[in-house]
Amino acid sequence: MSHPDYRMNLRPLGTPRGVSTVAGPHDIGASPGDKKSKNKSTRGKKKSIFETYMFKEDVSEGLKRGTLIQGVLRINPKKFHEAFIPSPDGDRDIFIDGVVARNRALNGDLVVVKLLPEEQWKVVKPENNDKETEAAYESDIPEELCGRHLPQQSLKSYNDSPDVIIEAQFDGSDSEDGHGITQNVLVDDVKKLSVCVSEKGREDGDAPVTKDETTCISQDTRALPEKSLQRSAKVVYILEKKHSRAATGFLKLLADKNSELFRKYALFSPSDHRVPRIYVPLKDCPQDFVARPKDYANTLFICRIVDWKEDCNFALGQLAKSLGQAGEIEPETEGILTEYGVDFSDFSSEVLECLPQGLPWTIPPEEFSKRRDLRKDCIFTIDPSTARDLDDALSCKPLADGNFEVGVHIADVSYFVPEGSDLDKVAAERATSVYLVQKVVPMLPRLLCEELCSLNPMSDKLTFSVIWTLTPEGKILDEWFGRTIICSCTKLSYEHAQSMIESPTEKIPAKELPPISPEHSSEEVHQAVLNLHQIAKQLRQQRFADGALRLDQLKLAFTLDHETGLPQGCHIYEYRDSNKLVEEFMLLANMAVAHKIHRAFPEQALLRRHPPPQTRMLNDLVEFCDQMGLPVDFSSAGALNKSLTQTFGDDKYSLARKEVLTNMCSRPMQMALYFCSGLLQDPAQFRHYALNVPLYTHFTSPIRRFADVLVHRLLAAALGYREQLDMAPDTLQKQADHCNDRRMASKRVQELSTGLFFAVLVKESGPLESEAMVMGVLNQAFDVLVLRYGVQKRIYCNALALRSHHFQKVGKKPELTLVWEPEDMEQDPAQQVITIFSLVEVVLQAESTALKYSAILKRPDTHGHLGPEKEEEEEESDGDPEDSSTS
Numbered sequence: 001m002s003h004p005d006y007r008m009n010l011r012p013l014g015t016p017r018g019v020s021t022v023a024g025p026h027d028i029g030a031s032p033g034d035k036k037s038k039n040k041s042t043r044g045k046k047k048s049i050f051e052t053y054m055f056k057e058d059v060s061e062g063l064k065r066g067t068l069i070q071g072v073l074r075i076n077p078k079k080f081h082e083a084f085i086p087s088p089d090g091d092r093d094i095f096i097d098g099v100v101a102r103n104r105a106l107n108g109d110l111v112v113v114k115l116l117p118e119e120q121w122k123v124v125k126p127e128n129n130d131k132e133t134e135a136a137y138e139s140d141i142p143e144e145l146c147g148r149h150l151p152q153q154s155l156k157s158y159n160d161s162p163d164v165i166i167e168a169q170f171d172g173s174d175s176e177d178g179h180g181i182t183q184n185v186l187v188d189d190v191k192k193l194s195v196c197v198s199e200k201g202r203e204d205g206d207a208p209v210t211k212d213e214t215t216c217i218s219q220d221t222r223a224l225p226e227k228s229l230q231r232s233a234k235v236v237y238i239l240e241k242k243h244s245r246a247a248t249g250f251l252k253l254l255a256d257k258n259s260e261l262f263r264k265y266a267l268f269s270p271s272d273h274r275v276p277r278i279y280v281p282l283k284d285c286p287q288d289f290v291a292r293p294k295d296y297a298n299t300l301f302i303c304r305i306v307d308w309k310e311d312c313n314f315a316l317g318q319l320a321k322s323l324g325q326a327g328e329i330e331p332e333t334e335g336i337l338t339e340y341g342v343d344f345s346d347f348s349s350e351v352l353e354c355l356p357q358g359l360p361w362t363i364p365p366e367e368f369s370k371r372r373d374l375r376k377d378c379i380f381t382i383d384p385s386t387a388r389d390l391d392d393a394l395s396c397k398p399l400a401d402g403n404f405e406v407g408v409h410i411a412d413v414s415y416f417v418p419e420g421s422d423l424d425k426v427a428a429e430r431a432t433s434v435y436l437v438q439k440v441v442p443m444l445p446r447l448l449c450e451e452l453c454s455l456n457p458m459s460d461k462l463t464f465s466v467i468w469t470l471t472p473e474g475k476i477l478d479e480w481f482g483r484t485i486i487c488s489c490t491k492l493s494y495e496h497a498q499s500m501i502e503s504p505t506e507k508i509p510a511k512e513l514p515p516i517s518p519e520h521s522s523e524e525v526h527q528a529v530l531n532l533h534q535i536a537k538q539l540r541q542q543r544f545a546d547g548a549l550r551l552d553q554l555k556l557a558f559t560l561d562h563e564t565g566l567p568q569g570c571h572i573y574e575y576r577d578s579n580k581l582v583e584e585f586m587l588l589a590n591m592a593v594a595h596k597i598h599r600a601f602p603e604q605a606l607l608r609r610h611p612p613p614q615t616r617m618l619n620d621l622v623e624f625c626d627q628m629g630l631p632v633d634f635s636s637a638g639a640l641n642k643s644l645t646q647t648f649g650d651d652k653y654s655l656a657r658k659e660v661l662t663n664m665c666s667r668p669m670q671m672a673l674y675f676c677s678g679l680l681q682d683p684a685q686f687r688h689y690a691l692n693v694p695l696y697t698h699f700t701s702p703i704r705r706f707a708d709v710l711v712h713r714l715l716a717a718a719l720g721y722r723e724q725l726d727m728a729p730d731t732l733q734k735q736a737d738h739c740n741d742r743r744m745a746s747k748r749v750q751e752l753s754t755g756l757f758f759a760v761l762v763k764e765s766g767p768l769e770s771e772a773m774v775m776g777v778l779n780q781a782f783d784v785l786v787l788r789y790g791v792q793k794r795i796y797c798n799a800l801a802l803r804s805h806h807f808q809k810v811g812k813k814p815e816l817t818l819v820w821e822p823e824d825m826e827q828d829p830a831q832q833v834i835t836i837f838s839l840v841e842v843v844l845q846a847e848s849t850a851l852k853y854s855a856i857l858k859r860p861d862t863h864g865h866l867g868p869e870k871e872e873e874e875e876e877s878d879g880d881p882e883d884s885s886t887s
Contacts, residue, residue: 048310050103051236059112059237068112069094070239075107075274078794085113087231090615095122095232099276103235104308104315106243107274113233122230242741245305247275248323248335251285253293266290268303268317272339278303278317285319300326302338327851329565329760333436336752340745342434344441347426354423355416355447363460363485370721374465375487378520378528379409381455382582385493389433389442389449390456391703393463393488394585396528396535403477404470404531408589409486411453412462413444413702414712419726428735431742433704436753437558438565443704453703457491458517464699464712466589474538481596481719489517490525497578500529533577536584543587547638547692551662551669554790558757567761572790586700587691593715594697600718603678603729606710606736607697610672610688617668627812628836630661637692640665656773657837660785663775663792671744674698674707674736678729707739758791759846762853767845769858774838777814779807782834784842784855793855795842800857803829810835820859832860 054062062068071085071094083102084093094113096102105111249270254262266285268278280303282290289296300323308315320338324331337344379395395407417424427443434441442449455461463486469478491514499508508526516522544550555573560566598605618634625632631647633639644665648658672688680686688696699715702708710732716722727735762768770788777783781796797805797818806817816834834840841858 049100049313050308050310051234052310053103053238054112054236056237059239062114063112068114068236069233070110070112072242073102073105073107073109073111073235075102077272077274080273083107085111085233086614087616092124092230092616095230096235097122097232099313101232101234104276105235105238106241106245106305108242109238110240110242111235112237112239114236115231115233118229121232124228124230244339244341246302246320246338246341247272247278247305248300248302248332248339249275250299250326251280251289251293251296251301251319253290267314268301268319270303271300271335275305276308277314278305279312279314280317280319286322298326300324300331300335302335327760327763329438329756332756332851333438333753336749336756337434337441340749342441342745342749343430344434347445348422350422351426352445352447354418354421355445356452361452363462367462368485371462371483371485372465374407374409374463374484375460376519377407377486378524379407379486379488380490380492380525380528381457381488382492382494382497382529382578385495388454389440389703390454390488390491392582392586392700393455393486394528394532394582396531398531399469402472404472404535405467406470406532406535406585407465407467408585408700409455409463409465409484410589410700410708410712411455411703412464412483412712413448413453414709414716415462416448416452417444417709419713427706427709428738431706431739432746434746434749436750437567437757438560438753443706449703455486455488457488457515460485460487464715466592466699468588468592470535472535472538474535474542479592481593481715483716483719483721487517489520490514492525492529494576494578497529497581498576500526501533501577501581504530529581532585533581536581539584539588540580543584543691544638544641547636547641549637549641549690549692551644551666553662553666554659554787556754556758556790558761566764567757569765570758570761570789572788590697590699591691591693591695593699593711594695597697597711597714597718598677598695601677601714601724604714604725604727604732605677605697606674606707606714606732607677607686607695608672608674608688608707609680609686609696610690611670611685612689613668614670621664621668624664625661632661632665637689653839656771656785656787656839659787660773660775660837663785671740674739676729676732676736679733705739705743707736710735756851758789759851759853762844763846763851766853767843769841769843772840772842772855774834774836774840777807777816777834777836779816780805782816784840786842786844786855789844791844793842793844795855795857799854801859818857823859830860832857 059068063070069085069088071088073096074084074086074093076082076084081098083096085096087094094115096113247268247270249268249272252267252269254265254267256262261279264282265279266282266289268280270276270278286296302320302323303317304320305315305317323334326332334344374395377395377397379393381390381393383390391411391413393409395405395409397405399405417427423444430443433443433449444453453461455463463484465480465482465484465486467480467482468476470476493514496513499512508522510522513522516525552575555575556570557573558567559569559571561568594605594607598607613634622632622634625634632643634643644658644662648654669690672690675686677686683694687694697711698705698708699711700708702712710725713722713725717724725732768789770786772784772786772793775783775785775792780798781794783792783794785792797816800818801821803819803821805819808815808817813835818832818834820830820832822829832840842855843858844853844855846853
């Protein structure tokens, strides 16, 4: 048979993929499905639950003929019986109903589906306001849409400051995706935090449905208008198992003590309800587990699926390790990293041998003859205050004619990463550094990230530069690319640069600034920052006039206790002029390099495209805005940006409404993707929707993104520094796909890390009160955006002290009326009407289960004013310039 083999390679935790394999399930003793499958030929035996996968040849043929469709499987984290794959034509997603139709595929897998006959398609009630069926749920905004905040670094060396402020931001965005860092998923969709359907009823392999989430399937589908049918399908083949097949969760004894299975297996119950329950051999479990199962009730384990037979509801797995107590930051973090396949092991000795051995390392004399020497220029870095991997520096020299020579200088990482070496292979496999709230999992060894490549002040560094002659309005008169040597004169934080921008005429006291090398004065640096700021303002204004889009969403920054590592507080990260300054020049450099490599290698350029929003979800949003009387123009990225910036006032209510709408607009957005130019026939598909430019790439962060390392090699070849890249377009495309997968995983991990820290904060400091705005109204619940923390939560009517509640449509707008039980028997019950854009007060409170928290509504009669005032907490976080700049 040529269908995929489910015995995935198991590897000890934290070892690079594919290093060691562990025996498959046949070595575990009889598997749960064996008794039934001994003699399949005999009539009357128990039938398989799942269909056998099709043969590979038939799948290829079906995909060619169009009778089969492929796509990435997305399982709804709130209703795990529902799954979708995107429709190839951009229309409404294709629906896959239930575990059986999913046929053992997991979230994120690349699957092949076959459409079911039309009478089995899902009926979408036209008035159904529960739009979740479509939601991607995990925010898919390209970071270019976002602000450029940089990932915080690991905090080991900061013992002198008791509380380090860290930002939970994406791993590097260059903000290209138009987004500010999205918190779309932040709470409800963070698997461990979601208000999950109760565990009861999962034993049979299918999921219960809570009462406000049932989908009506009408018997006579023909009677309904055509547009209310959603194509439905079943999985017939898994092309690529992208899910790691690892999950964190809890061990339980099987329910039936008398069964043969009870003596051989325990049941592993994953925290992520999208993963099936798993039978684990008892010999893998702790020795006293059967005798004392309650001792392990709160212990978090990692389990890997090794097989999933056709006649078994549950998968078969192996326990990889015990992580520790659920709800504690480090065990939970390790679980998240493992589930998303992040390699966080130490680098091997073979990899470390690729690094320069004689330390301290100095630049070899021959490099000076090959490079432009810029060490005397006033060049500096602007980064988050805690950043340790500084990969970009800026310079700005006034010219006699009133123009400026502006340089973007990027660490020459490719110099230290020989092609084909063990170091190159591990970097290609990791593909990105992964930024968590409390630490970073680096793509390259520390020696490179923090010393050899990092553009630390007052030391000579190898760089790759783009230097322009610009007018004060930001018009490009001339452009130069080349290898250079720089010596940064100072390491500015965003806060330092911001204070320079805000005090254009006053000298900033030396004690408020970092050390500056004696060759340059603080006045010179200050003036360069002001000149860059003025040019960046013009560039930015022009960019938006030319039709770029930005969806800035609320991002959380945490203050951590430096003794315990626990979050002490959090605030919304402020994206300021200093961030925008860096972002503009990173965007400019990335665009310039994209054009350069594409001209040189039209078949072999590694570029980054951002597809337009999904048509169907966009149409739904257009319809919603019409119903709500909101004048939002969705005809192009620029029109949408204009609507969002001009429609709203700046009072509290208008800003909240803008926040909610921005959040809604992020849902139809797709991910920005790396691709090889030789494999896309139509240049119109190269475009970047959010930036509204024809060509874009990533060049500015090679320390933390492997795509940038490849782009550096391409640029070096285009400039004649080296021979052409020896990679066929399809090989380059495979690497691009892998970079896309790892980038997506790292983004999820970052969101989950933020969710984890926020949940711990609620548990330690809660309950937390905040104003919230209603984003969606269902018949038994409603969704809110909690404004002070940027998180989304669903509030269930049955969790409130209500006498009754009543759902109705007023015109086309959903409305939920809550009738509260009076606190005093002599009072009349208070009524509260919940509609979209209602402002309400909510309380976030921890639940008894580790790391779950829920939102409840404050009684309307206890309100003083609506909502707490903004805290006087002006502490800042460490956004990386480029990171928020454009992804």
